[in-house]
Amino acid sequence: xxxxxxxxxxxxxxxxxxxxxxxxxxxxxxxxxxxxxxxxxxxxxxxxxxxxxxxxxxxxxxxxxxxxxxxxxxxxxxxxxxxxxxxxxxxxxxxxxxxxxxxxxxxxxxxxxxxxxxxxxxxxxxxxxxxxxxxxxxxxxxxx
Amino acid sequence: xxxxxxxxxxxxxxxxxxxxxxxxxxxxxxxxxxxxxxxxxxxxxxxxxxxxxxxxxxxxxxxxxxxxxxxxxxxxxxxxxxxxxxxxxxxxxxxxxxxxxxxxxxxxxxxxxxxxxxxxxxxxxxxxxxxxxxxxxxxxxxxx
Amino acid sequence: xxxxxxxxxxxxxxxxxxxxxxxxxxxxxxxxxxxxxxxxxxxxxxxxxxxxxxxxxxxxxxxxxxxxxxxxxxxxxxxxxxxxxxxxxxxxxxxxxxxxxxxxxxxxxxxxxxxxxxxxxxxxxxxxxxxxxxxxxxxxxxxx
Amino acid sequence: xxxxxxxxxxxxxxxxxxxxxxxxxxxxxxxxxxxxxxxxxxxxxxxxxxxxxxxxxxxxxxxxxxxxxxxxxxxxxxxxxxxxxxxxxxxxxxxxxxxxxxxxxxxxxxxxxxxxxxxxxxxxxxxxxxxxxxxxxxxxxxxx
Numbered sequence: 001x002x003x004x005x006x007x008x009x010x011x012x013x014x015x016x017x018x019x020x021x022x023x024x025x026x027x028x029x030x031x032x033x034x035x036x037x038x039x040x041x042x043x044x045x046x047x048x049x050x051x052x053x054x055x056x057x058x059x060x061x062x063x064x065x066x067x068x069x070x071x072x073x074x075x076x077x078x079x080x081x082x083x084x085x086x087x088x089x090x091x092x093x094x095x096x097x098x099x100x101x102x103x104x105x106x107x108x109x110x111x112x113x114x115x116x117x118x119x120x121x122x123x124x125x126x127x128x129x130x131x132x133x134x135x136x137x138x139x140x141x142x143x144x
Numbered sequence: 145x146x147x148x149x150x151x152x153x154x155x156x157x158x159x160x161x162x163x164x165x166x167x168x169x170x171x172x173x174x175x176x177x178x179x180x181x182x183x184x185x186x187x188x189x190x191x192x193x194x195x196x197x198x199x200x201x202x203x204x205x206x207x208x209x210x211x212x213x214x215x216x217x218x219x220x221x222x223x224x225x226x227x228x229x230x231x232x233x234x235x236x237x238x239x240x241x242x243x244x245x246x247x248x249x250x251x252x253x254x255x256x257x258x259x260x261x262x263x264x265x266x267x268x269x270x271x272x273x274x275x276x277x278x279x280x281x282x283x284x285x286x287x288x
Numbered sequence: 289x290x291x292x293x294x295x296x297x298x299x300x301x302x303x304x305x306x307x308x309x310x311x312x313x314x315x316x317x318x319x320x321x322x323x324x325x326x327x328x329x330x331x332x333x334x335x336x337x338x339x340x341x342x343x344x345x346x347x348x349x350x351x352x353x354x355x356x357x358x359x360x361x362x363x364x365x366x367x368x369x370x371x372x373x374x375x376x377x378x379x380x381x382x383x384x385x386x387x388x389x390x391x392x393x394x395x396x397x398x399x400x401x402x403x404x405x406x407x408x409x410x411x412x413x414x415x416x417x418x419x420x421x422x423x424x425x426x427x428x429x430x431x432x
Numbered sequence: 433x434x435x436x437x438x439x440x441x442x443x444x445x446x447x448x449x450x451x452x453x454x455x456x457x458x459x460x461x462x463x464x465x466x467x468x469x470x471x472x473x474x475x476x477x478x479x480x481x482x483x484x485x486x487x488x489x490x491x492x493x494x495x496x497x498x499x500x501x502x503x504x505x506x507x508x509x510x511x512x513x514x515x516x517x518x519x520x521x522x523x524x525x526x527x528x529x530x531x532x533x534x535x536x537x538x539x540x541x542x543x544x545x546x547x548x549x550x551x552x553x554x555x556x557x558x559x560x561x562x563x564x565x566x567x568x569x570x571x572x573x574x575x576x
Contacts, residue, residue: 021197024205027171053165059230060211061168064204071203085237086203087403088376088428090522092232092549092570094542109568110526114402115375115430117524117568136541136549138524138570140376140428142402231547232520232572234378236405236426238398253424254382258546258574259519261380261424280397280405282380282426284520284572286547309485312493315459341453347518348499349456352492359491374491376524381517 004038004111008080011037015075022068030065030104032072038108040073046100057097057134062122066091066137069106070118074141077111082143087115089139097134099124116141148182148221148255155181155220162219166212174209174248176216182252184217190244201241201278206266210235210281213250214262218285221255226287231259233283241278243268260285292326292365292399299325299364306363310356318353318392320360326396328361334388345385345422350410354379354425357394358406362429365399370431375403377427385422387412404429436470436509436543443469443508450507454500462497462536464504470540472505478532489529489566494554498523498569501538502550506573509543514575519547521571529566531556548573 008014012035019025019032028050034041044050044065052058067086074084106120118141122134152158156179163169163176172194178185188194188209196202211230218228250264262285266278296302300323307313307320316338322329332338332353340346355374362372394408406429410422440446444467451457451464460482466473476482476497484490499518506516538552550573554566 018197022202023193023195024202027193049167049171051167053162054227058166058168058208058211059215059233060208063207063211063233063235064202067202067204067207083198085240088234088236089203089207090232090234090378090570091207092572093230094549096229110565117526133542136570138522138568140524234426234522236428238405254421261382277398280426282378282424284380306485310490311481311483312490315481337455337459339455341450342515346454346456346496346499347503347521348496351495351499351521351523352490355490355492355495371486373528374525376522377491377495378520378522379495380520384517 004077004108006037006076007078010080011076014080015072018075019072024064025068028061028064030068035076038073038077038111040069040076040106042069042104044102046102057102059093062097062135063091065104065122066120066135067139069104070120070137070139071141073106073108073118074116077108077116078143085142085144087140087142089137091135091137093135094133097124102134114143116143148252150181150220151222152224154224158224159216159219163216168208169212172205172208174212179220182217182221182255184213184220184250186213186248188246190246201246203237206241206279207235209248209266210264210279211283213248214264214281214283215285217250217252217262218260221252221260222287229286229288231284231286233281235279235281237279238277241268246278258287260287292396294325294364295366296368298368302368303360303363307360312352313356316349316352318356323364326361326365326399328357328364328394330357330392332390334390345390347381350381350385350423351379353392353410354408354423355427357392358408358425358427359429361394361396361406362404365396365404366431373430373432375428375430377425379423379425381423382421385412390422402431404431436540438469438508439510440512442512446512447504447507451504456496457500460493460496462500467508470505470509470543472501472508472538474501474536476534478534489534491525494525494529494567495523497536497554498552498567499571501536502552502569502571503573505538505540505550506548509540509548510575517574517576519572519574521569523567523569525567526565529556534566546575548575
């Protein structure tokens, strides 16, 4: 994938500002560990409140994580002052989320003037270091 | 839409059991107000932890609500002991979630033996009683 | 569903003009039987070239029909001279397309200034007059 | 992406058999140029019947190509005699299809016993050899 170029020289601060104002991120405990133009990484330590009925990561939480990692990846590719709204998103659930720690990455695949096409993934690491995909998703973000 | 017939005479208790074990539902405060075969209604009082960066209902929360209302609608259409897993879901965001109280409804459109096709909606009520759609979604649920 | 109001008094002619220029519609034999603001109906007589490997209506044709019925429903809700492009679409396949004649309907659920949210359905009629859903879909259309 | 292992030693013949019975593929002129376990490539020469109203590749054709490349990639990962049906598919349209020749690739990302998760792409080549994505999609295939 070709590297994207940010339109806002202060994209990192701008994304961090948006993240800092987002209370739901704090409520679930998602942390972003890397912010590059059109690409974000994050992680989440599992806790009780994120459980569905079998004790696994709730699919709704997974979809919320994907919404955030794709949304903030999109924010890294707009101009200062512009806003990003999710138009639509799809998520496919590959494997149950049975781990103590989850990781996520989100990318902007095409950064248009009016829309961004994004994709994202939630996964965990097995002891041998291989990744297990929990879910993959795609989303359309409107730039306003 | 034609009324569906439950396969489990105790479908209501079965759905309530699954809901009671789901900690994320309690964490966000979603309550289900009606449980019929293939059809559920619920509501959610807005609170700070559900905010995105503009102070509106977080899109990730909206997608989580849709996952739950569609998933438990699906649980109302399985046999005792069967489980339901979300295979995939799509959500379209129609309007910002700017209200103090939100409502949701979810339906099973086709209840097959191996999977269910569902749809759901999150909305709020204006003072004049008209509904404003926040988001609509569709999902495929696997029955195991 | 509340009735939409067209922004173009000549919406019917405008939609028909767009349809007339679309060669793929003719190639598969889709005909539009009703054009209202934000709502279209059409029909298609089955023929050999539309078969997949089991002799049923090809899922790719079904998705093409949904793209058209939703796209032209969207064209009925723009101003003269504006264009409509599909941003994204999802389709769920409910039942095999085993019939001699298929019907379709497409609606604009929300007609914004920059994009439209649409939904559509392909179905056939059983001898007793009941509808069998072949597929349902949703789409985002950009208005340019 | 890790290489998948076919469950059917005659997967190539099996996929070709399914392709040979599919009349819509012939109608639009799609050819498959590579058949590997869980991965297919194909190409399509543009012709008049595939046009939408602006003279570009019709989005419905693009979605049909994605349905086929993902569906037959899925067929390469089943046992002899099993069938594959598209449960649902999503497509995002990145760029207009303005070329004389189009290419497609489809992959199985996860080959479960009951479901396959697939993704696919339609693209064309610029004179300098770079690829332009026309559309990307994801799909769930049921294995029966």
